[in-house]
Amino acid sequence: MSMGVHEIEDAALLFVFGYNGADSHPIVARRIVRAKQKGAKIICCDPRRIETARIADMHLQLKGGTNLLLVNALANVIIEEGLCDDDFIEKHSTGFEEFKEVIKKYTPEGVAERTEISAGEIRKAARMYAQSGRSMILYGMGVCQFGQAVDVVKGLANLAIMTGNFGRPAVGIGPVRGQNNVQGACDMGALPNVYPGYQSVTVPAIREKFEKAWGVKLSDQPGITLTNVPHHVLHEPDPKKRIHAYYIMGEDPAQSDPDLAEVRESLEKCDFVILQDIYMNKTGQYADVILPATGWCEHDAVYSCCDRGFQKARKLIEPTGDVKRDWEIIGLISKAMGRPMEYTNTVQIWNEVIDLCPGFMGATDEKLEKNACIQWPCRSKEEHDMGTVFLHKDGKFAHPDGKAKFAPSEWRPPQELENEEYPLSFSTVREVGHYSVRTMSGNCRTLRNLEDEPGWIQMNPEDCGELGLRHGELVKVRSKRGYCITRCLPTERVKKGATYMTYQWWIGACNELTIGNLDPISKTPEYKYCACRVEKIEDQAWAEKHVREEYEEIRANMGIQTKGGRAA
Amino acid sequence: MPSEFGLFVSTDIAKCSGCKACEMACFQSHNIKRNNVGKTVGTISVPVTPKLYVTVIETASMPVQCKHCENSPCKAVCQQKAISRVGSQIIVDEAKCIGCKDCLMACPFGAIALLPFYVGGRQAPQADSSGGKVAASKCDLCYEDPEGPACVRVCPNEALRLTDVNEERKKKNIAAAEALAVINAGDPGRRALS
Numbered sequence: 001m002s003m004g005v006h007e008i009e010d011a012a013l014l015f016v017f018g019y020n021g022a023d024s025h026p027i028v029a030r031r032i033v034r035a036k037q038k039g040a041k042i043i044c045c046d047p048r049r050i051e052t053a054r055i056a057d058m059h060l061q062l063k064g065g066t067n068l069l070l071v072n073a074l075a076n077v078i079i080e081e082g083l084c085d086d087d088f089i090e091k092h093s094t095g096f097e098e099f100k101e102v103i104k105k106y107t108p109e110g111v112a113e114r115t116e117i118s119a120g121e122i123r124k125a126a127r128m129y130a131q132s133g134r135s136m137i138l139y140g141m142g143v144c145q146f147g148q149a150v151d152v153v154k155g156l157a158n159l160a161i162m163t164g165n166f167g168r169p170a171v172g173i174g175p176v177r178g179q180n181n182v183q184g185a186c187d188m189g190a191l192p193n194v195y196p197g198y199q200s201v202t203v204p205a206i207r208e209k210f211e212k213a214w215g216v217k218l219s220d221q222p223g224i225t226l227t228n229v230p231h232h233v234l235h236e237p238d239p240k241k242r243i244h245a246y247y248i249m250g251e252d253p254a255q256s257d258p259d260l261a262e263v264r265e266s267l268e269k270c271d272f273v274i275l276q277d278i279y280m281n282k283t284g285q286y287a288d289v290i291l292p293a294t295g296w297c298e299h300d301a302v303y304s305c306c307d308r309g310f311q312k313a314r315k316l317i318e319p320t321g322d323v324k325r326d327w328e329i330i331g332l333i334s335k336a337m338g339r340p341m342e343y344t345n346t347v348q349i350w351n352e353v354i355d356l357c358p359g360f361m362g363a364t365d366e367k368l369e370k371n372a373c374i375q376w377p378c379r380s381k382e383e384h385d386m387g388t389v390f391l392h393k394d395g396k397f398a399h400p401d402g403k404a405k406f407a408p409s410e411w412r413p414p415q416e417l418e419n420e421e422y423p424l425s426f427s428t429v430r431e432v433g434h435y436s437v438r439t440m441s442g443n444c445r446t447l448r449n450l451e452d453e454p455g456w457i458q459m460n461p462e463d464c465g466e467l468g469l470r471h472g473e474l475v476k477v478r479s480k481r482g483y484c485i486t487r488c489l490p491t492e493r494v495k496k497g498a499t500y501m502t503y504q505w506w507i508g509a510c511n512e513l514t515i516g517n518l519d520p521i522s523k524t525p526e527y528k529y530c531a532c533r534v535e536k537i538e539d540q541a542w543a544e545k546h547v548r549e550e551y552e553e554i555r556a557n558m559g560i561q562t563k564g565g566r567a568a
Numbered sequence: 569m570p571s572e573f574g575l576f577v578s579t580d581i582a583k584c585s586g587c588k589a590c591e592m593a594c595f596q597s598h599n600i601k602r603n604n605v606g607k608t609v610g611t612i613s614v615p616v617t618p619k620l621y622v623t624v625i626e627t628a629s630m631p632v633q634c635k636h637c638e639n640s641p642c643k644a645v646c647q648q649k650a651i652s653r654v655g656s657q658i659i660v661d662e663a664k665c666i667g668c669k670d671c672l673m674a675c676p677f678g679a680i681a682l683l684p685f686y687v688g689g690r691q692a693p694q695a696d697s698s699g700g701k702v703a704a705s706k707c708d709l710c711y712e713d714p715e716g717p718a719c720v721r722v723c724p725n726e727a728l729r730l731t732d733v734n735e736e737r738k739k740k741n742i743a744a745a746e747a748l749a750v751i752n753a754g755d756p757g758r759r760a761l762s
Contacts, residue, residue: 022585022629026724029585033725036582049626051585432587446592449616492626 001307002172002391003136004375009034010170013041013132017156018142019176022051023430028176041132043125046142049493058125064425064498065414065529066115068148071155072106077126078162079103085164092395093161095406102408130163137173145527149519151409161404167392177306179436184304192223197357213356216339225523230266245272252437254282256503258514258525259481276329280558281439282506292323299325300346309373310363414529415517422479422531428503428510438504454547455508456489458500464490467536474543476535482512485547499532506554507547574636574656575709575732577717583727586629590719590728591618597710597718603689614686619707620719631719634658634679634707642671642680657711662703671704680706
């Protein structure tokens with residue numbers, strides 16, 4: 001995020017795009033509620049009537065898959081009606097003329113039909129955003145989990161640049177990240193193209209720095225993204241380039257990746273699979289080796305919040321059982337492979353991280369200890385450098401010329417649209433009771449009792465009526481790639497023709513349906529759009545029994561103890 | 569001084585985000601003594617049974633719970649005398665309840681549910697010991713807890729409020745008087761709306 005999370009409540013206008021705070025991050029959602037209490041205007045862009053939509057001044061209930069059309073049309077209005085911050089554009093940006101050229105044809109009238117939002121509403125929203133004085137954009141997976149994702153992120157950034165909503169308190173754009181500590185994983189270089197601190201693997205000077213520090217030879221080629229693994233296991237003709245071993249840490253691709261049938265095939269065909277996690281999960285069933293690790297309260301750590309804030313997480317209890325801390329496991333494996341990695345505590349590791357990453361250099365352990373949170377960039381170890389609450393102060397951007405670059409893009413529709421055989425659109429979403437693939441929250445009895453297998457499919461009551469489906473009834477949801485069984489949840493909050501499921505259920509595993517269409521840059525899959533159909537199950541007694549048995553079988557496969565055949 | 573009328577919990581729907589923290593807290597606070605439930609994972613061995621229900625409709629998200637009605641239909645229909653007024657709260661004595669469901673039918677808010685009745689970590693037996701007992705369960709405003717309703721305390725958005733209708737009326741009267749005092753002044757020249 002270009003701003004700090006705490007700044008959300010001080011914005012004059014919140015433009016919340018494809019981000020359902022109340023379900024994904026209830027604690028961040030508090031800031032949205034408080035902003036409203038403090039008088040902020042809220043525009044919510046979401047195909048569902050989510051909680052934010054309920055308290056918003058405007059709800060743009062767009063048709064899924066039309067994000068860029070709407071974003072470009074907003075830019076079009078801002079240009080046409082002379083609402084740009086010309087001074088900011090002039091001094092702090094490049095490429096505005098080319099941008100204008102592309103945006104010209106995205107008139108509100110031209111996109112109204114596809115986006116299902118009237119031209120009048122688009123104009124009103126654009127005026128509100130451009131004129132509030134302090135407009136902040138928050139976006140979530142409703143932007144990122146499309147085959148066209150990066151372009152929309154850039155489109156939102158364009159809006160902020162052209163209206164001068166960067167580099168001041170309580171403005172900017174904020175991706176409110178999808179997973180716990182995903183910011184930290186990226187900060188620490190768990191990306192195929194960068195070392196820790198976003199330092200490119202292809203720059204020789206950087207590579208040499210890390211080679212020297214670690215005493216090893218490093219590759220100058222970017223690696224493979226998670227979502228490309230199935231391809232490199234199953235379809236790579238050259239055995240030398242094929243993936244033979246797959247080391248998975250704190251991730252459950254057999255639950256969370258799109259097109260699960262393909263994921264399972266690749267896990268089965270991969271020669272060697274290692275899983276390192278705190279509990280058994282679906283991927284564990286395919287692992288050759290399982291390395292049990294400690295949970296968050298059993299080890300010290302540094303955690304990155306979505307607003308670039310490093311925070312220390314401290315051990316609360318001694319680990320029990322046959323487990324080790326993640327960094328110990330990595331150290332032992334490294335040692336066994338011939339490169340000793342002998343740390344005795346996390347502070348040593350942290351010191352190494354900040355010494356190798358100029359952007360994190362100043363976030364010393366002492367400062368983290370004293371100040372609870374330090375937001376990078378923090379470049380100096382001196383006491384005065386307390387990090388950076390918001391980026392781009394005084395209109396200084398990260399490009400070599402110090403200017404922001406307008407990045408126009410043309411809209412592309414999602415890959416798989418509704419059709420005769422699969423007449424409904426399908427999107428994955430979150431719910432408040434469970435987190436991610438619920439490796440953690442599924443083991444919490446309180447949460448499991450609130451919502452449990454096989455989950456729900458949210459549908460418009462009219463669609464339910466046409467299919468003769470009632471609340472709570474088990475249904476089969478099918479796409480080209482597979483099917484799953486779940487319960488029907490009729491709700492007015494969903495548009496006719498659209499359906500939504502949460503992705504954490506083992507039985508109602510909606511990623512059986514999703515499509516592996518990746519954004520060309522981020523390689524994030526199109527979890528938010530594919531075509532499906534919902535089928536009524538006549539024999540409900542059979543279906544209920546089937547769900548129970550299937551659940552028991554998965555638990556048995558995972559070695560989870562059961563009491564007299566019932567879930568423990 | 570507390571109101572002669574029953575208090576109840578009301579929700580500011582502009583603040584409620586449907587997070588269900590109230591449901592969790594409700595279950596937890598009612599089962600500390602009875603079922604030895606603690607504040608952490610791993611201390612719960614009984615079904616999770618809150619006494620309020622976060623309800624999501626198109627225009628609102630809010631917990632629905634007992635209004636502690638003055639002319640309580642649930643109390644009126646209970647032939648077992650299991651529902652009574654204690655102070656200003658309407659309370660169910662789960663030990664007396666036979667699970668006839670009359671109160672569920674009578675309650676216009678759906679604030680009562682029939683739930684497994686657990687004591688000491690075990691489901692209480694039915695009268696003839698043939699199985700586990702279920703009993704009517706509803707909000708009791710945490711009347712045994714000096715700190716008041718757990719749901720109100722735990723709400724991260726401070727959306728819930730223990731409401732006393734008499735206090736509420738007095739506050740509104742004062743606000744109205746303050747507004748009216750200006751425009752009702754005898755001298756038209758002193759009217760604020762000039």
